[in-house]
Amino acid sequence: AQSVTQPDIHITVSEGASLELRCNYSYGATPYLFWYVQSPGQGLQLLLKYFSGDTLVQGIKGFEAEFKRSQSSFNLRKPSVHWSDAAEYFCAVDPGGYQKVTFGTGTKLQVIP
Amino acid sequence: DGGITQSPKYLFRKEGQNVTLSCEQNLNHDAMYWYRQDPGQGLRLIYYSQIVNDFQKGDIAEGYSVSREKKESFPLTVTSAQKNPTAFYLCASSPKQAGVETDTQYFGPGTRLTVL
Numbered sequence: 722a723q724s725v726t727q728p729d730i731h732i733t734v735s736e737g738a739s740l741e742l743r744c745n746y747s748y749g750a751t752p753y754l755f756w757y758v759q760s761p762g763q764g765l766q767l768l769l770k771y772f773s774g775d776t777l778v779q780g781i782k783g784f785e786a787e788f789k790r791s792q793s794s795f796n797l798r799k800p801s802v803h804w805s806d807a808a809e810y811f812c813a814v815d816p817g818g819y820q821k822v823t824f825g826t827g828t829k830l831q832v833i834p
Numbered sequence: 835d836g837g838i839t840q841s842p843k844y845l846f847r848k849e850g851q852n853v854t855l856s857c858e859q860n861l862n863h864d865a866m867y868w869y870r871q872d873p874g875q876g877l878r879l880i881y882y883s884q885i886v887n888d889f890q891k892g893d894i895a896e897g898y899s900v901s902r903e904k905k906e907s908f909p910l911t912v913t914s915a916q917k918n919p920t921a922f923y924l925c926a927s928s929p930k931q932a933g934v935e936t937d938t939q940y941f942g943p944g945t946r947l948t949v950l
Contacts (some may be wrong), residue, residue: 764941
């Protein structure tokens, strides 16, 4: 069965600093990959997704993610964090077909002035 | 406006009572999902449905039941058999049809259930 690891439970960054959130997956083939963001008490919003093609994916709110097959990683990045980016971020893996999506345990981002 | 609605936003239940959480979508999506979210555990799949009148158990289906009588509705019942039902429940839908490899899931705003 596939698994998703987000090794950082909490991350604190200063406003204006760069951000990288890590996501590693375990799966035999290349799955479909997603990043979602969740504000407190809200549902999840899709930031970006990777299905195939260019391994650098652009998303909403200035986020991007890079798929690295050799490292089984799909890290999320943002060059300059804004206070409104404070939220919880989830990586998700979909093996495709009729298999289920697996979500990571999330990384909570705190932004300090 | 197209989207997914969940009601109520907050729900309180006494132990031993069944309770039903509503999920409606007007996106014309075929597939719908129920997830449970607990702190530090991410999202865990309870049930999913890829077509009307059909649904499958997810990873933690015990103590829950669903129905899919209409394409736009996928209510979740938390029964008294669920040992620890206090959690945040998220409904999602996707256009994914049978034979389609993958598709994006769109989430509702969630219902927080508290058992008193």
